[in-house]
Amino acid sequence: MDGSRLSATPVPLIGRDTDVRALAHLLGEPAARLVTVTGPGGVGKSSLAAHVTRILSASYRDGVCAAFLAALRPDMLIESAVARELGLRDSTSRDVLSRVLTRLEGAHLLLLLDNAEHLPQTAAFVCALLEGAQGVRVLVTSRVPLRLSREREFVLGALPVPRRDSPLREVQASASVQLFQQRARAVQRDFELRPDNAQAVAEICVRLDGLPLAIELAAARIRVLPPVTLLSHLHPALELLTGGPSDRPERQRSLRATLAWSEQLLTPEQRQLLWTLGVFVGGASLADFSAVAGLPEPLALDQLDLLARHSLIRMQPAPDGEERFDLLALIREFALERLVQEGKDHGVRQRHAHHFLEVALRADAELWGARQREALASLEREHSNLRAALGWALQHDPPLALDLVAALGNFWSVHGHFTEGRHWLERALGGEGSAASRVRALSAAGEIARMQGDHGQAERLLSASLTLAREQGDTSGMAAALNLLGVLAHNAARPDEARVLLSEALPLWEAGRRDLGRTSPLFNLGRLSLYWGEAHDAVEPLSRALDFWRGVGNTHGVAYALYSLGRALMELGDTARARQLLRESLDLRRAIGDERGIIASQTALGLNAVTSGEFEAAQPLLSEALTRSVRLGHRRNIAECLEDYAAYAARVGSAAQAVRWCAAAQHLRGMIGAPAAPLDERQVDATLRHARMSLSAAAYDRERRAGTLLGLDAAVQEAQALRAISTTGEPPGNAAFRLSPRELQMLHFLAQGRSNREIAQTLGLSEKTVARHVENVFGKLDVHSRASAVAIAIREGLA
Numbered sequence: 001m002d003g004s005r006l007s008a009t010p011v012p013l014i015g016r017d018t019d020v021r022a023l024a025h026l027l028g029e030p031a032a033r034l035v036t037v038t039g040p041g042g043v044g045k046s047s048l049a050a051h052v053t054r055i056l057s058a059s060y061r062d063g064v065c066a067a068f069l070a071a072l073r074p075d076m077l078i079e080s081a082v083a084r085e086l087g088l089r090d091s092t093s094r095d096v097l098s099r100v101l102t103r104l105e106g107a108h109l110l111l112l113l114d115n116a117e118h119l120p121q122t123a124a125f126v127c128a129l130l131e132g133a134q135g136v137r138v139l140v141t142s143r144v145p146l147r148l149s150r151e152r153e154f155v156l157g158a159l160p161v162p163r164r165d166s167p168l169r170e171v172q173a174s175a176s177v178q179l180f181q182q183r184a185r186a187v188q189r190d191f192e193l194r195p196d197n198a199q200a201v202a203e204i205c206v207r208l209d210g211l212p213l214a215i216e217l218a219a220a221r222i223r224v225l226p227p228v229t230l231l232s233h234l235h236p237a238l239e240l241l242t243g244g245p246s247d248r249p250e251r252q253r254s255l256r257a258t259l260a261w262s263e264q265l266l267t268p269e270q271r272q273l274l275w276t277l278g279v280f281v282g283g284a285s286l287a288d289f290s291a292v293a294g295l296p297e298p299l300a301l302d303q304l305d306l307l308a309r310h311s312l313i314r315m316q317p318a319p320d321g322e323e324r325f326d327l328l329a330l331i332r333e334f335a336l337e338r339l340v341q342e343g344k345d346h347g348v349r350q351r352h353a354h355h356f357l358e359v360a361l362r363a364d365a366e367l368w369g370a371r372q373r374e375a376l377a378s379l380e381r382e383h384s385n386l387r388a389a390l391g392w393a394l395q396h397d398p399p400l401a402l403d404l405v406a407a408l409g410n411f412w413s414v415h416g417h418f419t420e421g422r423h424w425l426e427r428a429l430g431g432e433g434s435a436a437s438r439v440r441a442l443s444a445a446g447e448i449a450r451m452q453g454d455h456g457q458a459e460r461l462l463s464a465s466l467t468l469a470r471e472q473g474d475t476s477g478m479a480a481a482l483n484l485l486g487v488l489a490h491n492a493a494r495p496d497e498a499r500v501l502l503s504e505a506l507p508l509w510e511a512g513r514r515d516l517g518r519t520s521p522l523f524n525l526g527r528l529s530l531y532w533g534e535a536h537d538a539v540e541p542l543s544r545a546l547d548f549w550r551g552v553g554n555t556h557g558v559a560y561a562l563y564s565l566g567r568a569l570m571e572l573g574d575t576a577r578a579r580q581l582l583r584e585s586l587d588l589r590r591a592i593g594d595e596r597g598i599i600a601s602q603t604a605l606g607l608n609a610v611t612s613g614e615f616e617a618a619q620p621l622l623s624e625a626l627t628r629s630v631r632l633g634h635r636r637n638i639a640e641c642l643e644d645y646a647a648y649a650a651r652v653g654s655a656a657q658a659v660r661w662c663a664a665a666q667h668l669r670g671m672i673g674a675p676a677a678p679l680d681e682r683q684v685d686a687t688l689r690h691a692r693m694s695l696s697a698a699a700y701d702r703e704r705r706a707g708t709l710l711g712l713d714a715a716v717q718e719a720q721a722l723r724a725i726s727t728t729g730e731p732p733g734n735a736a737f738r739l740s741p742r743e744l745q746m747l748h749f750l751a752q753g754r755s756n757r758e759i760a761q762t763l764g765l766s767e768k769t770v771a772r773h774v775e776n777v778f779g780k781l782d783v784h785s786r787a788s789a790v791a792i793a794i795r796e797g798l799a
Helices: 017-027 045-059 078-085 096-104 122-132 168-173 175-187 198-207 212-223 227-232 255-264 268-277 286-293 297-309 329-341 345-365 372-381 383-396 398-414 418-429 435-451 455-472 475-491 495-512 521-532 535-552 555-571 575-592 595-611 615-632 635-651 655-672 678-692 697-710 712-721 741-751 756-763 767-781 786-795
Strands: 034-038 064-068 109-114 136-141 151-155 314-317 323-326
Touching: 017 034, 017 045, 017 151, 034 045, 045 064, 045 109, 045 136, 064 078, 078 096, 078 109, 078 122, 096 122, 109 122, 122 136, 168 175, 168 198, 175 198, 175 212, 198 212, 198 227, 212 227, 212 255, 255 329, 268 286, 268 297, 268 329, 286 297, 286 323, 286 345, 297 314, 329 345, 345 372, 345 383, 345 398, 372 383, 372 398, 372 555, 372 575, 383 398, 383 418, 398 418, 398 435, 418 435, 435 455, 435 475, 455 475, 475 495, 475 521, 495 521, 521 535, 521 555, 521 678, 535 555, 555 575, 555 595, 575 595, 595 615, 595 635, 615 635, 615 712, 635 655, 635 678, 635 712, 655 678, 655 697, 655 712, 678 741, 697 712, 741 756, 741 767, 741 786, 756 767, 767 786
Parallel strands: 034 136, 034 151, 064 109, 109 136
Antiparallel strands: 314 323
């Protein structure tokens, strides 16, 4: 009874070894008399089933029988097709079912029913077969399960695709890439995967979601389009994915035809819902789909379940456990195409944009509270949908676009989407919209510009926000703009101006007590004391800001306060407690995805480790912080990272690099208008004093000049290449290397013979504060007198 259209030799399937074994094992289970292989069109259900059927044919006394059903019309009898494969004559007669059952009674056989999704009578026929022919096992391929109680469903997914930017060996090992290469060689014998085309091929497979039919159709184009050019033509893809082999059914000669075949199996209502799903990018929750489709959630769930049974959508759990519904990229392209053809795209996209504005507003309202982590995660999860909504609104509803960017500004800032956020904000600010949203959007755009080191543009945007807020009587907007202008003045080395702005913002903020996010006037006044004054004056306002943020559940603010308090404690000589606070701030920032904050905590921890002589611990922290800064394009952070790397280099025996990187950082600061604050200057001065011990005056001057001309990219590459020379935990020289910048300053003054009172008068400190710093110096140098400390200063070249 062997099916005549199954060849004797199995054809190798690429990337399906695990599926072949799993399906063969399932068919061997005694209870699995009916197995249905389901999956989207073009995923390879028929190929897998035929392959496994050939392998198992020897396991059945009467062999296998394969009935290929794609050509049957829905009104045709499936038993007639099976009868023909069994060799029964007159298979169109009315008693054909009983004749088939008689023929199979007592038979030990595997029956393959291929492409059964469009035949509504399949389930009834299989039921009769399972009852009347106990020795027959049935394997079905269908885009829809039969929904029988004895059915075992085998869901076939697409082929794995390589990760973006994978090395060549990983790309070569990817099943989807191997299939592409095999099909490409069918039309171009000498096609090879090479370093110059591997990433393009990998991206093609990613773009096609690993769908075998799509990959085969794309690979056939290699005859005329090399991979890089082919990739550029896959937007959209359906026009290109045609021209399949002539021995394939018509519906498998183009991907559009394959998808149209699937669509024909749906009711008109189900088609409309499929098209609606096309507007979602990156999937949708049940609530999202229900809102945009205009259906109650229970009904929406039923409809989504039906589409999933047709293998048209994927159901995947989100990190929060909520089910999400998604389309393969090519199915989404088809659905959008059909939505436009039916003239229903404007209304659906409008509902989609309004719904995701509500999503953004709800999340933004929770961004600085106890649900901060969940709000940030939800916005990141829906970022693709928000982009789609923005793209549509900018063209069709500018006020909605402005509302959207105003709601998303904090998210972009916290999660490090600086360049993208500025792009959307600038476009939306060019259109119409409400004054309230414009105030917020200008403020957000100014903050991101500041974080990228574009201080001139930041001041223009924040000033415009402040002016408009004053005109509108928007107290909250005024407080936010004044607060950020104060931060900008701080960054631009204008501390007196910063204090005036922040002092004006403070009563406005305290009147409404509305959380402004990562910073507040109270917090920034504390930071101003830390960077431009004295650390002990910063502790009280920073601690109050920490208490406020803990009270409202603002994890982002708590992390910032912990970081700043940690820096203050480092200045005050309490490195152990500082490390504890900085580590806590880093953990919180990682938990909420605060890219900019992660950099700050990593550099501070790295500097803390350098000060403590723990060089092996310092290097990875500084390296990752520098890498993140470059990726974000945050130039002031890059300058700060280079200065921290210089401190590290000076203490591991790389004095020349330390001088060069300090000079490069200073040059970069000058370019962006962000001079170093006294806190940072003390650190740089200490680094340069260490470096001078190992360099002649001529060499020192030469390296300073070289650093100014080095260029940002070269300086970053040099820093990333540095590894600690000393791994013993003891730096070159002596214990003076373990002193903080402030303590090194004290040692320098002691070497000049100055008294505590004179030092206090010079620095504007209290004598008590100076005495504490001097005690810390004695403790770290393990000395008990000024004379012993001065001797070390002279020996180390610090006098």
